[in-house]
Every structure is written in C-alpha cells, then in structure tokens.
Amino acid sequence: MRPEPEAAITGRPGLLVFDHAAEAAAHVGQIIADTLNRTPHTVLGLATGMTMLPVYEWLLTAKRDGRLSFSQATSFNLDEYIGLGAAHRASFATAMRRMLFDGSDFAPGRTHLPAGTTIDLDKEAARYEAAIRAAGGIDLQLLGIGRNGHIGFNEPGSAFDSTTRVVTLTEATRLANRGDFPGSQDVPRQAITMGIGTILRSWRIVLLATGSAKAAAVAHAWSGVPGPSCPASALQGHAAALFVCDRDAAAGISDWQHGGGSR
Numbered sequence: 098m099r100p101e102p103e104a105a106i107t108g109r110p111g112l113l114v115f116d117h118a119a120e121a122a123a124h125v126g127q128i129i130a131d132t133l134n135r136t137p138h139t140v141l142g143l144a145t146g147m148t149m150l151p152v153y154e155w156l157l158t159a160k161r162d163g164r165l166s167f168s169q170a171t172s173f174n175l176d177e178y179i180g181l182g183a184a185h186r187a188s189f190a191t192a193m194r195r196m197l198f199d200g201s202d203f204a205p206g207r208t209h210l211p212a213g214t215t216i217d218l219d220k221e222a223a224r225y226e227a228a229i230r231a232a233g234g235i236d237l238q239l240l241g242i243g244r245n246g247h248i249g250f251n252e253p254g255s256a257f258d259s260t261t262r263v264v265t266l267t268e269a270t271r272l273a274n275r276g277d278f279p280g281s282q283d284v285p286r287q288a289i290t291m292g293i294g295t296i297l298r299s300w301r302i303v304l305l306a307t308g309s310a311k312a313a314a315v316a317h318a319w320s321g322v323p324g325p326s327c328p329a330s331a332l333q334g335h336a337a338a339l340f341v342c343d344r345d346a347a348a349g350i351s352d353w354q355h356g357g358g359s360r
C-alpha cells in the first residue's frame with residue numbers, strides 16, 4: 098500500500114517557508130519520519146548535497162531516540178558521478194554512507210545508487226530505471242535544487258520526460274561541487290542521474306531549499322514559466338510536491354505561507 102499524499106490535490110505544489118534553515122530541514126525530517134512510521138516499507142528517493150546534511154542528522158537523531166526505523170524501507174539515490182567507484186571519497190555513495198546509511202538500520206542491499214563505473218553506462222541507466230519501477234516507484238522523493246535550477250543532475254535543457262541517463266555537468270555545477278575534490282579540475286564532467294520524468298513519477302516530492310544562493314532558482318521553479326531552462330519548474334505540474342524553504346531561499350516569492358500551513 099502506498100502512503101496517502103499529505104498535500105491536498107490542488108493541481109499545484111505546496112510551499113512552506115521557515116525562518117531558519119534548521120527548522121526547514123527538521124520539517125523535512127519529520128515528513129520522512131511520519132512517512133516511515135505510517136508505512137515502514139516506503140520507497141524513498143534520496144539526494145546528496147550540503148542542504149541534506151541537517152535532514153539526515155535529524156533522521157539519525159530520531160533513529161537513535163527510537164522514533165523511526167529504516168529497517169523495512171528501500172532507497173534510491175538520484176545520482177552518481179561517472180568514473181567514481183562507490184569507495185571513492187568524493188562519490189555520492191560515500192557521501193550517503195557518511196551522512197545517513199552508516200548510522201541507519203537500512204537492511205543490507207536496500208539502498209541503491211546508480212553505478213558510475215559500469216562499462217556500459219546506458220545499460221546501467223536502463224537497469225536503474227527498471228529497478229525503481231520494479232520496486233513500485235518512489236513513494237517519497239527528496240530533492241535539493243541547484244543554483245541553476247537543476248534537480249538531481251538534470252541540468253537546464255533537460256526534457257521534462259527524461260529518464261535515468263548519462264548527463265554532462267555544467268561548469269557552474271562542477272564549480273559548486275568542487276568542495277569534495279582536491280581541485281575544481283578533478284570534479285567529474287559527467288554523471289548518471291534519474292531523469293525529470295523519473296522524478297515526476299514519484300508519488301510525493303519534497304524539495305528543500307535553503308540559503309540566498311537558491312532564491313532565484315526557487316522563484317523560477319515556483320512561479321516562473323515552466324520549461325527546460327529551469328528543470329525544477331517541472332514540479333509545478335506535480336500536485337503532491339511540496340517546496341520547503343527558509344526565508345532566504347524564498348526571498349523571490351511573495352505568496353508564501355509560514356511553516357506550519359500549506360498552500
């Protein structure tokens with residue numbers, strides 16, 4: 098049984114704005130915890146990136162306190178760099194182990210990331226897409242947003258019906274992600290990512306955005322003309338999507354409601 102979507106089916110996503118980033122992250126943590134408690138075998142779609150760190154910290158604290166368990170859940174991450182093995186210090190697989198998996202009680206084999214070192218990457222992309230479908234699809238997809246509006250590694254120009262595939266990263270994204278690498282030239286040029294179409298097939302979607310660097314992307318995603326120049330604007334067509342922001346990330350939006358209600 099899939100969980101019931103929390104957001105009312107209004108034909109538009111919801112938007113919650115919190116005063117502080119920590120409150121926004123805690124709210125997202127609470128949504129995930131409530132979902133797992135209601136439906137322990139939930140299929141989660143997970144993201145990496147700095148925005149997610151406080152969410153995963155919140156979840157691990159809740160797990161330690163006995164307020165949630167991942168033991169029956171399954172997860173699929175959005176993306177992985179091409180050329181980095183799961184053990185590479187800068188791979189998303191390593192980031193996920195460090196941020197969440199090592200401290201969690203996911204059952205062995207239940208956490209999935211695309212393999213960035215497979216010889217036939219197109220085959221790996223198709224395998225990953227099929228694995229998501231075979232699991233019944235994503236019940237709750239967690240998203241961050243790039244400064245250029247990317248979701249997963251779907252950079253501007255990505256088709257809204259795209260599926261899991263190999264993509265080339267923009268220089269802006271490589272620069273934004275250079276922190277995990279010795280130098281910006283070491284950031285891989287390609288990645289394998291769930292497509293926008295893959296993401297849109299999720300039953301529920303929660304996008305978390307914090308900080309002023311995300312304000313322009315969030316404003317376009319929320320109320321700009323939807324189109325490939327801002328991949329996150331595809332979420333405007335998903336009635337069970339929820340944007341959770343802090344005030345800085347929501348600065349370009351006027352019609353928001355304070356955290357605790359939903360539009």
Ligand code: F6R
Nearest residue numbers: 144145146147148241242243249
């Ligand atoms: C990574 C991912 C990306 C990030 C985005 C924001 O798995 O899906 O779309 O969510 O690049 O990254 P941060 O949170 O580091 O600003």
